[in-house]
Amino acid sequence: xxxxxxxxxxxxxxxxxxxxxxxxxxxxxxxxxxxxxxxxxxxxxxxxxxxxxxxxxxxxxxxxxxxxxxxxxxxxxxxxxxxxxxxxxxxxxxxxxxxxxxxxxxxxxxxxxxxxxxxxxxxxxxxxxxxxxxxxxxxxxxxxxxxxxxxxxxxxxxxxxxxxxxxxxxxxxxxxxxxxxxxxxxxxxxxxxxxxxxxxxxxxxxxxxxxxxxxxxxxxxxxxxxxxxxxxxxxxxxxxxxxxxxxxxxxxxxxxxxxxxxxxxxxxxxxxxxxxxxxxxxxxxxxxxxxxxxxxxxxxxxxxxxxxxxxxxxxxxxxxxxxxxxxxxxxxxxxxxxxxxxxxxxxxxxxxxxxxxxxxxxxxxxxxxxxxxxxxxxxxxxxxxxxxxxxxxxxxxxxxxxxxxxxxxxxxxxxxxxxxxxxxxxxxxxxxxxxxxxxxxxxxxxxxxxxxxxxxxxxxxxxxxxxxxxxxxxxxxxxxxxxxxxxxxxxxxxxx
Ligand code: SF4
Numbered sequence: 109x110x111x112x113x114x115x116x117x118x119x120x121x122x123x124x125x126x127x128x129x130x131x132x133x134x135x136x137x138x139x140x141x142x143x144x145x146x147x148x149x150x151x152x153x154x155x156x157x158x159x160x161x162x163x164x165x166x167x168x169x170x171x172x173x174x175x176x177x178x179x180x181x182x183x184x185x186x187x188x189x190x191x192x193x194x195x196x197x198x199x200x201x202x203x204x205x206x207x208x209x210x211x212x213x214x215x216x217x218x219x220x221x222x223x224x225x226x227x228x229x230x231x232x233x234x235x236x237x238x239x240x241x242x243x244x245x246x247x248x249x250x251x252x253x254x255x256x257x258x259x260x261x262x263x264x265x266x267x268x269x270x271x272x273x274x275x276x277x278x279x280x281x282x283x284x285x286x287x288x289x290x291x292x293x294x295x296x297x298x299x300x301x302x303x304x305x306x307x308x309x310x311x312x313x314x315x316x317x318x319x320x321x322x323x324x325x326x327x328x329x330x331x332x333x334x335x336x337x338x339x340x341x342x343x344x345x346x347x348x349x350x351x352x353x354x355x356x357x358x359x360x361x362x363x364x365x366x367x368x369x370x371x372x373x374x375x376x377x378x379x380x381x382x383x384x385x386x387x388x389x390x391x392x393x394x395x396x397x398x399x400x401x402x403x404x405x406x407x408x409x410x411x412x413x414x415x416x417x418x419x420x421x422x423x424x425x426x427x428x429x430x431x432x433x434x435x436x437x438x439x440x441x442x443x444x445x446x447x448x449x450x451x452x453x454x455x456x457x458x459x460x461x462x463x464x465x466x467x468x469x470x471x472x473x474x475x476x477x478x479x480x481x482x483x484x485x486x487x488x489x490x491x492x493x494x495x496x497x498x499x500x501x502x503x504x505x506x507x508x509x510x511x512x513x514x515x516x517x518x519x520x521x522x523x524x525x526x527x528x529x530x531x532x533x534x535x536x537x538x539x540x541x542x543x544x545x546x547x548x549x550x551x552x553x554x555x556x557x558x559x560x561x562x563x564x565x566x567x568x569x570x571x572x573x574x575x576x577x578x579x580x581x582x583x584x585x586x587x588x589x590x591x592x593x594x595x596x597x598x599x600x601x602x603x604x
Contacts, residue, residue, distance in 0.1 A: 374429020
């Protein structure tokens with residue numbers, strides 16, 4: 109049963125929220141708390157004596173920055189002394205419902221704010237001013253709290269337009285109410301089990317450092333062919349610092365410096381860069397380069413080389429390019445059955461570095477069955493980081509009702525972590541940030557496994573933990589299956 113309270117200062121606000129909750133089997137209580145700071149303080153006193161599990165404050169408010177529009181929602185990260193760590197979860201839920209949402213500080217004042225005061229409050233870091241949220245939110249004490257305010261007026265649409273702005277704000281409150289109900293349903297005590305190891309591997313750290321050092325040494329822009337690693341956060345951060353990501357070399361100006369990504373490139377790309385006179389800094393992971401070298405060696409010895417991997421992945425394209433006439437991609441045991449090598453006694457196989465260990469074993473097993481003399485790489489192609497992260501996530505998945513994997517959709521090793529959980533019967537979701545977590549995933553789940561792909565920054569994991577801590581008491585522990593100490597040296601171009 110929901111034991112949440114939604115506080116709404118005005119009758120019209122309470123009505124809009126109740127309309128939004130129509131159809132709910134067990135809606136939260138909506139309590140009209142009255143207009144202004146004095147009534148809010150009185151109600152806060154009464155709320156302290158009330159028994160509720162979580163508290164949300166909803167209403168309209170004054171936008172403080174010119175980029176806000178009437179009807180936009182502000183989800184508070186803080187309101188007075190109350191902090192709202194789950195704001196990213198609620199903001200994500202509201203955005204998926206089609207609403208325009210900002211997260212930030214909500215400030216409570218005891219009067220209507222005018223133009224000059226809006227600027228002062230905005231300069232102080234606030235997004236919205238109201239006259240009730242801070243005392244009401246403080247009444248939550250240690251319990252989960254959320255503050256959602258819809259903008260009725262802004263510096264550009266001031267109080268004169270408040271009727272139309274107010275209607276837009278009430279519509280947004282109504283539309284937001286179901287998400288607030290889902291937030292309340294997701295609240296509760298839980299534990300997070302962190303998989304160890306997780307997040308950045310040595311190849312990703314090296315690739316990012318190469319771009320950072322190139323920016324330091326050469327100034328911006330530094331061109332990077334393809335995403336340096338498959339993570340939107342990393343790419344966005346480097347873009348902000350002056351890196352320019354391009355799909356192909358013809359987008360790089362003559363004479364410029366270009367960094368090759370961690371996934372490697374084919375010899376054709378290297379040749380094109382050389383013909384163009386581009387200065388190349390190679391951030392290919394040394395473990396990918398090792399697979400390229402194996403491909404060249406097997407092909408030179410007259411072998412047909414089956415590359416176990418995923419079609420279209422940049423690493424696979426680069427590796428296939430090493431010996432296009434001798435190599436063939438195999439993704440499934442069925443592909444193995446269709447293989448037509450020049451000589452069945454001279455077949456070798458290699459693997460993409462970020463495959464699922466289990467899935468790759470099926471395909472390599474099929475190759476060994478069909479070609480008993482098949483040659484294999486000297487050491488595993490699936491890299492240490494991929495193997496370790498899969499073992500670690502399996503360990504936490506066994507104890508969890510749900511696993512969250514931080515990583516981008518195009519990150520092969522992150523997707524494989526989701527699959528490893530699902531193969532073991534634990535639901536898992538890939539998320540780029542805390543905002544991607546759907547609150548319905550969390551309802552009724554008391555233990556969440558948490559990991560990050562090799563290209564996902566550790567900061568994302570911290571943000572996810574922080575957001576979950578806003579839903580109730582959270583204990584965090586780690587299950588370490590192995591420790592890593594591998595580091596790769598930097599190329600000479602960025603060594604000082
Ligand atoms: S996942 Fe493995 S192959 Fe890829 S960059 Fe990291 S260490 Fe290198």
